[in-house]
Amino acid sequence: MSKTLRLQIILGGCVVVAAVLIFLWKPTVLIYGVQRAGLYAAIALPMALILGVVHIVNLAHGELMMVAAYITYYLSRSLGVDPFVAMLITAPVMFGVGILIYKLTISHAVKGPELNQLILTFGVAMVLSQLVNLLTTSQTRKISLDYVTASATIGETSFGTYNFLFVGLAAAVLIGLQLFLKRTRLGQAATAVGQNPNGAEIIGIDVQRTYTIVVAIAAGLMGIIGTFFLTKFSIFPAVGGAYTMKSFCLVAMAGIGNLPMIVVSSLILAVAESSIQAIPGGSGWAPLVFFALIILVIMTRSFRRSS
């Protein structure tokens, strides 16, 4: 026990030292890294919720965000409202999409082999991205908003401030999920189901209903997160795929079921990524660092698990 604690302290120390060094080198790297970490953590948290409770890796996770972004995009365009107003419709719609996806697909595979679950959610991901492709073509879409260009200057460094919103979003999602899991009856039931589905069934928890609601909540959150994503980034049907992988990496790094650690793993990966980008000629290689880290993290995680 104390050994892992010591390891965590050493690791934490290294991270703080690295952060200070990076800040002294190029302050914007740290600022953009933190902003990006907010985005990554926000996206990864709902995946962690599903993995922790339903024990399924939802390979359609990034696609849920993509679908949500498209819904908000078209709502906001056709109603002429701000995306954040449209979000009030998108989130409940995505909640419904979550219920639908669970009832139609995942519910039939929760007790099946892991391979089938993976292939199934991969199939769902493909259906979602191709459906959007079919309906809207693969053209890139973006909403231009005035307020996203907001910036601030400290000393001689000037940087965009809008993306701090993602940090707030991640914090809100994390706190919201923690409160849900610990303070509400439904959340406590979900925690119990996640730890031991058979036991939960014996004490009278409706496992299928809990799974449905958890998937729906995750999808609903993706409705909100997808809207935030849209306000800043361009969207296209395949935009979600990379986020599925990144989210899985973050969840695996944090340890399945450990939501707060996702924030820490997001910080590490995002700052590493933005550091590479800051090196001249490094911007093209930044994604490579991320994927190499994915493999490294998964390898060390699973080694620890097996030994």
Next chain:
Amino acid sequence: MTESYQLRTEKLTISFGGLVAVNEINFSLSPGEIVGIIGPNGAGKTTLINLLAGLYYPTSGRVIFNDEDISTRPAHERARLGIGRTFQLIHPLEDLSLIENVMNGFLFAQGMSLRHARDAAAEVCILLGLSDLDRPVSRLNILETKQMEIAKALATAPKVLFLDEIMAGLNSTETLTVIDTVKRIASEQGLGVGVVEHVMGVIRQLTERVVVLDGGRIIAAGPYAEISRDPQVVSAYLGEAHDAED
């Protein structure tokens, strides 16, 4: 002529986290010998077998086979060296038929060709009293499953064989059948056999020597008649109820 091989351990120890599951065990098994391994639940019997078969590697201590330290050899190599075992919870390979399940040992531990492996597997199955060998394993009854489990272990050409609660779930006639088979094979092939059992009748009928484990340690060893009267063994089995009386 019997080979002069021997399996032994020196202070074999494994701990999981803080729990020492097997604690400085010195165990040995000689050709043609049938040894009982008994003890209450959680005593470390199956863990000991897993250490010998290479599914776990010891935290400290050694496993020695034919004067060679095999402590770090992986499981598949130990199967090839001649350490065979059955599993307490039997998992037949459900996508292979009965005979194909048995063929694996001939194919991989002994390196036979497919045709030879099939003939050899059929022979072992018949030796154990199995028939209709192309059946899917889902169609086997419990006795047949146990017989197949022994056949699978024999297919690796073991020099020592560990049977982990192979009698569990069998009725008394079936148990007798399996006892006869094990005795016959052990004497015919000069096998050293380690038997983990909860049914003391089986231990009495089958074994010449018994090792009693409790809390990962050997607390007694000797012929069944002797150890069954050992007060330490009695107290281990009676457990907390006995402690409370003290």
Next chain:
Amino acid sequence: MKPTRTTGSVIALWVFGVLGVFVAVLPLLAGPYAQAIGRSVLTYLILAVSWDMLIRSGQLSFGIAGFFGLGSYAAVMAGKWLGMAPILTLLLAGVVVALVAAAVGSVVLRLRGMYFAITTLALAEIFRIIIRNWNNFTGGPNGALLSGVIFGGNAAATYTLMLVLGVLAIAASEWFEHGKMHFALTAIRNNEVVAKSSGINIYRYLLIAFVITSAMQGVVGASYAQQFGFVTPESSFHMNYTLIPLALALFGGMYTSWGPVVGAVILGVLGEYLKLYIPYGHLIVYGLIIVLVLLLMPKGIVGLVRARMREVSHD
């Protein structure tokens, strides 16, 4: 002691064989358009077969596109920088991809289940990013062009090439299904602990399967690139090369040599027509097939037929 075949299955085998030869030779008689469709079907057929060969060990790969793309680039680079003959570049691509798969596999084959699956997905991405950034060798984001295409674009010749590769792939798959490989991979899939105790070196067999199937994907990628004479990071590593083979293999039936073949022939031909009617998003069909097959007939068409035949023979 081999199980004797019933007369019914012997007849079925013959019918199937004759039909197979007919379907395979048909495009040679029917002209360039049919040959183009046939080439495309065979491309995905080989990918589907190779994917199935690996999943027989229980290891699910989402990395087909990665090795396909790597093979494409290996072939085009060999043609561009070394002036190697097109047909030889196929061989080279197979060797290069096999070496990469051996190096990568020696590490990632320690992983299981979701960890392995997602790592293979990430691998495909890594290959693409490296190639995209390696400007002065690969041509970077713009890709690279060959001065000509294989066999000077002769449709019948390229079709024949793909047919030969297809037959080789099916032969490899049959070898996996009827040899020691079948026992090793099935045992590993069903229960690794039992497999080890039978003396199976799990790591070795997984590595063999991974290297062979990856090399197959690399050779297909190479032949594809040679047919069109160019590569780009986006098109050569396209997700389709993972998605479509998966759908075909599932539809036909996993864990058999003939499932992916049946799936590829039926859906491949169907897919070519769909492409004409819905150019955008015709791929949704493959996604839907994956979902529907898993939910409604997880053993695919071959599984259904086998179950039906068993019923008939038991009646």
